[in-house]
Amino acid sequence: MPLLQSATVLNATGESTSSVDTAFKEPWFTANKWHQYFGLGSLALATLTAIVPKPSEDDPETGIHPTLANSAAILGGAAVASGLVFHYEDLSWKNFTKNPDNWHALLGALGTLGYVAAIADAPDGNHPTYGIVGAVSMLAAIKITW
Amino acid sequence: MNKINQISSLVICTVLMTPYSYASDGFFDWMSSTKRMKGIEAIDDKVYNEECGACHFAYQPGLLPQASWKKLIDPKALEDHFGDNAELDAETHKHIETILLDKAADKSHYKRSRKIMASLDKDSAPLRISEIPYIIEKHDELSSKHIKDNPQVKSLSACAKCHQNAEQGEFDEDNVRIPGFKQWDD
Numbered sequence: 001m002p003l004l005q006s007a008t009v010l011n012a013t014g015e016s017t018s019s020v021d022t023a024f025k026e027p028w029f030t031a032n033k034w035h036q037y038f039g040l041g042s043l044a045l046a047t048l049t050a051i052v053p054k055p056s057e058d059d060p061e062t063g064i065h066p067t068l069a070n071s072a073a074i075l076g077g078a079a080v081a082s083g084l085v086f087h088y089e090d091l092s093w094k095n096f097t098k099n100p101d102n103w104h105a106l107l108g109a110l111g112t113l114g115y116v117a118a119i120a121d122a123p124d125g126n127h128p129t130y131g132i133v134g135a136v137s138m139l140a141a142i143k144i145t146w
Numbered sequence: 147m148n149k150i151n152q153i154s155s156l157v158i159c160t161v162l163m164t165p166y167s168y169a170s171d172g173f174f175d176w177m178s179s180t181k182r183m184k185g186i187e188a189i190d191d192k193v194y195n196e197e198c199g200a201c202h203f204a205y206q207p208g209l210l211p212q213a214s215w216k217k218l219i220d221p222k223a224l225e226d227h228f229g230d231n232a233e234l235d236a237e238t239h240k241h242i243e244t245i246l247l248d249k250a251a252d253k254s255h256y257k258r259s260r261k262i263m264a265s266l267d268k269d270s271a272p273l274r275i276s277e278i279p280y281i282i283e284k285h286d287e288l289s290s291k292h293i294k295d296n297p298q299v300k301s302l303s304a305c306a307k308c309h310q311n312a313e314q315g316e317f318d319e320d321n322v323r324i325p326g327f328k329q330w331d332d
Contacts, residue, residue: 018301032320136155
């Protein structure tokens with residue numbers, strides 16, 4: 001009989017009686033999950049920002065476009081902050097370029113900076129560039145850890 | 147002007163991504179795939195899972211570099227595999243060796259395989275997954291009451307006892323449940 005598997009028949013002396021046999025359900029709301037939702041949410045909102053109608057030139061601050069842009073930046077900021085808090089130890093100086101989490105963090109931070117720069121620069125004609133660089137960086141950041 | 151902006155953004159982003167493509171065949175396949183590759187590549191091969199899962203969890207090839215598997219899969223070495231005889235007939239051996247070498251950590255784009263490779267020194271070829279710096283660091287908050295003195299676990303090598311989705315190659319903290327303990331939450 002398999003050496004390691006046979007251990008299951010013994011009783012636990014641990015602190016709870018939860019049994020290994022009950023089907024495991026992955027929790028929906030953990031620190032990791034929040035981090036993930038913030039990042040995905042910021043990307044979704046940035047994409048929406050790009051496709052909704054743009055505000056009129058005489059009143060660039062109101063309308064759905066600036067609202068979505070601001071929300072994208074807030075979620076991006078939340079993603080960066082929660083990443084630093086919950087996944088700080090996944091970053092490393094050793095073998096810097098080989099660690100995918102370093103790239104993930106750099107691109108995610110760059111993505112959020114792109115959003116912020118786009119908002120700061122709006123309604124100037126160049127601001128879409130910042131927004132696009134931001135969204136593409138965010139997409140790449142998410143892809144690395146998808 | 148707008149077109150120029152858009153093109154320059156693409157260029158900037160591509161340049162940013164380049165260093166990440168260090169030494170990787172299949173980089174563009176990986177980039178264009180939407181498959182979830184956060185864990186370790188799961189092995190959906192009956193022969194592999196039966197032979198290498200007979201005595202313990204069928205460790206995915208993506209958990210060790212090719213150099214380690216070369217040492218472990220050597221027919222002589224299999225005769226004394228951590229004190230057990232894990233000999234294979236020639237045909238099965240060839241089949242399993244191909245899987246191990248093709249899907250080894252240094253050949254994989256899966257994130258945890260990359261983390262494993264990033265934590266190992268160049269040319270290092272550990273024989274145990276439980277000796278990889280990344281794996282050791284990830285478990286340094288656990289103590290003997292969780293592992294050695296836990297009759298349902300006994301050894302860190304028994305990955306699937308705690309990682310409920312280990313067979314699918316998922317090792318996320320969120321999917322851990324240590325037998326005899328409550329939901330892991332650090």
